Amino acid sequence: MESSNRSASDAADLVERSLEELGVRDAPGLEALFTQLQRLLHEELGEASQKSPDTARQEARESLRVRWLGRKQGIVRSITENWLRSAPVELKPAIGQRLNALREEAENGLKSNYRVGIADTGVYTTGSIAAQSSRPAAVDALDITLPGRRRVVGVEHPLRRAIREISEIFFSLGYSVEEGPDIESTYYNFEALNIPEDHPARDDQDTFYVDPQTVLRTHTSPVQIRTMEKQQPPVRIIVPGRAFRHDAPDATHAAMFHQVEGLAVDSNITFADLKGTLDYFLKAFFGPQVRTRFRPSFFPFTEPSAEVDISCLFCGAATGCRICKQSGWIELLGCGMVDPALYSHVHYDASKYSGFAFGMGVERLAMLKYGVQDIQLFFQGDLRFLHQFR
Numbered sequence: 001m002e003s004s005n006r007s008a009s010d011a012a013d014l015v016e017r018s019l020e021e022l023g024v025r026d027a028p029g030l031e032a033l034f035t036q037l038q039r040l041l042h043e044e045l046g047e048a049s050q051k052s053p054d055t056a057r058q059e060a061r062e063s064l065r066v067r068w069l070g071r072k073q074g075i076v077r078s079i080t081e082n083w084l085r086s087a088p089v090e091l092k093p094a095i096g097q098r099l100n101a102l103r104e105e106a107e108n109g110l111k112s113n114y115r116v117g118i119a120d121t122g123v124y125t126t127g128s129i130a131a132q133s134s135r136p137a138a139v140d141a142l143d144i145t146l147p148g149r150r151r152v153v154g155v156e157h158p159l160r161r162a163i164r165e166i167s168e169i170f171f172s173l174g175y176s177v178e179e180g181p182d183i184e185s186t187y188y189n190f191e192a193l194n195i196p197e198d199h200p201a202r203d204d205q206d207t208f209y210v211d212p213q214t215v216l217r218t219h220t221s222p223v224q225i226r227t228m229e230k231q232q233p234p235v236r237i238i239v240p241g242r243a244f245r246h247d248a249p250d251a252t253h254a255a256m257f258h259q260v261e262g263l264a265v266d267s268n269i270t271f272a273d274l275k276g277t278l279d280y281f282l283k284a285f286f287g288p289q290v291r292t293r294f295r296p297s298f299f300p301f302t303e304p305s306a307e308v309d310i311s312c313l314f315c316g317a318a319t320g321c322r323i324c325k326q327s328g329w330i331e332l333l334g335c336g337m338v339d340p341a342l343y344s345h346v347h348y349d350a351s352k353y354s355g356f357a358f359g360m361g362v363e364r365l366a367m368l369k370y371g372v373q374d375i376q377l378f379f380q381g382d383l384r385f386l387h388q389f390r
């Protein structure tokens with residue numbers, strides 16, 4: 001991270017693009033955009049005013065003057081060129097007005113006695129000390145009868161929240177978190193997991209290839225392999241992170257999604273430990289009324305393998321409903337005992353150790369727990385959706 005968030009939305013970059021490219025079409029959009037610019041200006045002025053000695057401060061101010069007010073390439077100039085000229089007629093007066101205000105603020109701010117502060121209301125206050133003190137006191141007096149400006153407070157993203165809730169449950173069982181790269185070698189993503197060259201999962205219908213030896217990981221399992229390479233048992237880890245599959249988007253699919261996988265390897269780990277762990281986790285995550293069911297399944301990296309269902313959260317498996325397709329059960333995650341063939345890749349002694357692993361889709365868990373109907377909502381950044389997670 002940079003020390004200032006200016007780099008995330010640099011003023012000079014913003015004004016290089018047209019309003020259309022920025023997706024600004026109306027007065028509220030314009031208002032937000034100019035408010036952002038104004039904030040950036042004040043940040044930059046504030047930083048310059050902190051410089052010392054005096055010569056450094058003068059230099060910083062001079063470069064800000066060129067940057068904001070420069071006649072050829074200045075930001076104010078670029079707004080005229082890139083926003084005002086091509087703007088729809090009905091927006092032009094508002095742009096002109098805000099532009100003039102911004103120019104004036106830049107000019108005032110660059111006068112030598114500039115100072116910047118943040119009032120208790122959260123509003124930036126600016127002005128030269130000289131100018132302020134020479135004006136009648138009433139002009140600058142803080143009017144405490146004005147309503148304050150409410151700052152919009154952000155919320156934790158629902159996927160982050162789900163990952164945190166999942167993690168906290170596994171922390172209580174002694175697990176820790178491991179993370180690894182989103183871009184992986186085919187060795188870690190496939191070979192080391194017992195997925196042979198001719199397996200359909202490797203097809204470029206299913207996998208994004210960067211080059212023939214490199215993919216966007218299709219699951220977070222490679223991180224477990226990397227962890228086992230680094231340390232001998234006991235291992236108890238969960239691995240949250242992004243995964244990628246070449247899927248067409250719909251209400252339940254996205255080409256990028258999140259997984260939490262888990263791995264426990266130790267002496268004497270049995271299928272009973274796997275069942276107990278996942279039953280505990282699912283009751284802690286969804287509520288104590290939830291029952292679990294393990295059905296035989298297949299994964300290349302576990303043997304035996306199982307699919308885990310929970311009793312339907314909506315009808316309680318009593319009646320059957322639309323969500324559980326009248327079955328009373330909801331399919332949730334996959335798991336199994338780590339196939340001993342994997343241990344030879346990571347130099348574990350398969351005669352001494354055994355373990356279990358599991359994998360779950362975070363979006364799927366979050367959709368069920370928080371009642372979200374469309375996976376795409378997680379990725380659209382619509383504040384009307386996100387603010388419901390306060």
Ligand code: 2NL
Binds near residue numbers: 263
């Ligand atoms: C699913 C199934 C699963 C695993 C993931 C795993 C990782 C290692 C070794 C063995 Cl390193 N297994 N992961 C095991 C079983 C199932 O995910 O349907 N996930 C959404």
